Amino acid sequence: MNVPDEATSFADLALRPELLRALGDLGYEEPTPIQREAIPPLLEGRDLLGQAATGTGKTAAFALPVLQRLPAEGTASGPVALILVPTRELAVQVSEAMHRYGRDMGARVLPIYGGQPIGRQLRALERGVDVVVATPGRALDHIGRGTLPLSDLRVVVLDEADEMLDMGFAEDIDTILQDTPAGRQTVLFSATMPPRIDGMARRHLSDPVRIKIEREPAETGETPRVRQSAYIVSRSHKPAALGRVLDVEAPTAAIVFCRTRDEVDTLTETLNGRGYRAEALHGGMGQEQRDRVMARLRTGTADLLVATDVAARGLDIEQLTHVINYDVPSAPEAYVHRIGRVGRAGREGVAITLAEPREHRMLKTIERVTRSRVQIEKVPTVADLRARRLELTRAAIHESILEDDLERFRVVVETLTDEFDVMEVALAAVKLAHEATGTEGDDEDIPEVALSPSRGRREAGPRDDRRGRGTSGSGMARLFVGAGRSARIRPQDLVGAIAGETKVNGRDIGAIEIADRFSLVEVPEYAVAEIIDALRRTTIKGRKVTVRRDRA
Template sequence: MTENQDRARDDGPSFERLGLRPELLGALAALGYEEPTPIQEEAIPPLAEGRDLLGQAATGTGKTAAFALPVLQRLTAHRAERAPVALILVPTRELAVQVSEALHRYGRELGARVLPVYGGAPIGRQLRSLESGVDVVVATPGRALDLVQRGSLQLGDVATVVLDEADEMLDMGFAEDLEAILDETPETRQTVLFSATMPRRLDALARRHLRDPVRITIAREKAPAGEAPRVRQTAYVVPRAAKPAALGRILDIEAPAAAIVFCRTREEVDSLTETLNGRGYRAEALHGGMSQEQRDRVMARLRGGTADLLVATDVAARGLDIEQLTHVVNYDVPSAPESYVHRIGRVGRAGREGVAITLAEPREHRMLKTIERVAGAPISVQTVPTVADLRARRLDLTRAALRESLLGDDLARFRVVVETLADEFDLMEVALAAVKLAHEAGGGADDEEDIPQVTFRADSGRRPEARGSARGDGPRARRSSGGPAARLFVGAGREAGIRPGDLVGAITGETGLTGRDIGAIEIHQRFALVEVPENAADEVIRALKSTMIKGRKATIRRDNARTP
């Protein structure tokens, strides 16, 4: 062992202390990684020994390397066999690509053959790669199960299965797909499960498939005492109708380098994107109704700096890792605290500071308090910036631009203009006119739009009246805000493995409805019936027609028999 390695053992954590093979240490050194994160330090040794592991860790804690390095540690270098020895399941295609790229970087000297497998990409190319032979498959559950059923993805030699962001996969309705895939792998496999949250059903999945697992919980790193947290969390109380104007004003004040604005539905994404672009922002939409080619173009514009706002649904944005991201905006208060945790986990990473902003309506005080408790950090409630605030901010930007120009050395060619004007006007007046022109050229026109200053309602802490569930609680439960309900026909039933939770998840994931808004659900052999608020029925039909339920398209229409 070298003197440097001895010193590393004495001075603190290092990758050498984790017993990683020389090829991996060389790759990490070339990438500039000097010491492991807490989750890497705790997870890598037991995983390298073949232990099962259940890890709870937020996005940005370094968990990809925590499972990728042990997978490569146990891999035979330059192996010739065709069947994979490791399977990593992730919720989205974007995350599949990111994990695959990390494995390629770490395992280059080992000759690791890594294949990302996901929907939206030509399946022929993936089939040819599997036929040629791979070591590690990184896949979304739907495409992985498709390839297993085709007989193209052979899992008999798999020694390690990793479920990354397992809670997200369950939220997306992949529970049965995960069970079917795990059933195809050897019982002797090593099983690794990572998740940002640990809901009850995920714990049940872990108990069924993990054997005596090592349990690790890594919280997001807290700022030292006396320092501000890395993610500044703020909420603005805004009436629904004023949200577009309020968002524009907040973005002007914050001036993010890049931001994701989360919306509940595809329609809201498209509408808000159009509004923001009309106000002069460079915004791009991202939702489940877009093709992979369209999604790739959007991400290229964002990463290339030709766009600085991404307006997206939760489903579309899962797995995205945008290095220059500084702000996350919740255009609506998330219906589930876990969604909020996932969203804000995208900023404040790798030591960088981030900002999380939520636009809350006056009635949403209780929801915000619940989120604050689950997130474990205070959310500062503020009023929307006023026109005076915006003017002051824009003047600050003008002042900064002028100061930067004054510190430069290219002003001499303008001296003759100033000297000529000084013969006719006072120098202060000349300066004021120049500042006015610079201010207006920089987009400094005043925004006079009136945005009401509101606060949370005094009664917003009351428990909301129940308005229905997936089981249906009688006629009263079938109404949202006292209105009528519509019954929808879904052309898939028990034969396709459809369960009430699948329909509830599909509807709430693609529309602005919550589980309480959904009434009775009937699952028949080849079809299902579900009750939704009449005023949201058309939106639900449009959303479900362009999404997958249990991995398949289904006919969606109004049922002929209307509810009373």
């Protein structure tokens, strides 16, 4: 379904006056393509299947129609809308957005997710809410308790559906939707459209409007919205290469993605030691600590966020200019999600990947799947770095000449020019200004890595031995989980439960063996107690399971 180009303002979309006032106060001037195409059919009550990346405005695309359909303030007996999201961060983000849009309507919006005291959620649900924004596991928990009634639901939204499936929530979602009213409106948004998403749409959506929004192509002669490049470096030189790239790129704000929380902590410490303002974000941090980190990034107190994929899901940082993959993402879909965070609102974004020689072939897979070019670059040399640093000094002096009041320094210059040539005075001043930045160092050139076809074939592709067999490796322990094939347990269900309820990243989980009545999972030794405690308190596939250290 296409909306005529005349719909150039939110008023053209027939939204309620309260919503239009809120959008005007927030500075929203005109709808984005996804909003122009999605809002009219959603207001008509149609089901919708939308493919749209992060940063295209899809939150408002479904939030505004949901708010439009709310009954008079405080008259609903139960939630009229349920929005399912993959992570707690996205639940908070969507909830905050809906509060802003619906503030003049008195909309009661409640986020519910794991890691938050359930008592607070129970009290809010008892008082009454209009919209619930929830992670699937916590929504299912409340449904089982009878504290989240579904009988009055008019709308169900599945946001970032591909992420939820990747985290093992497919059956939870199916169970939730089966308990909702048959006449509900169902909306599904996903950045990618694998067959599993299409299957879910066929099961739960009725004659949906299908919308696909891609990033607008650059006009002729313009720089592409997202400049994608990669550097091939050995693992031992990665920290130095990252610092070199950051010095040359000088991002306003950047996210550096790492695979594990230990790598996040180590790299953050290294970057801060090099003089950057870096903050760590991973599953080992509490919600209040995460909120403080995000506040420092948004206010400019920090300019680098070093994060794992799970911790960074759902984050929306307006001033973000660079996304840096410290390792090649394990799947093209993860790469798509990451780079979708930059290049918004007409600004150029930059996506940079540091690849080890064995990961070179994975870059080709990403190019093939995304149908975009990832340019292989040479790591900046010491000469490149010195030239860039001098350029930054020149730019700083140029800005000072244009903007600062320099009159009080005239007496110093006049006194010195009585004895020295004015050029000598200027050179000495520039030298002091340049050295005051602390940017000069004793850097050595990073060795260039040669790629041979045989090596590329031998070491191609991402490493993922999670499904393999064998004994636990160093630093790993094996857990017994009392559910297996007969309970329809799959590896992704176990990974999703562990990564969703603990600070352990999915990449840290080792081999998984699934038998008929039980499963064995390798996990980091340091996290055994935390994982056992978390899994005993939650459910897997809707059921409580026995979890203990394997006695074998």
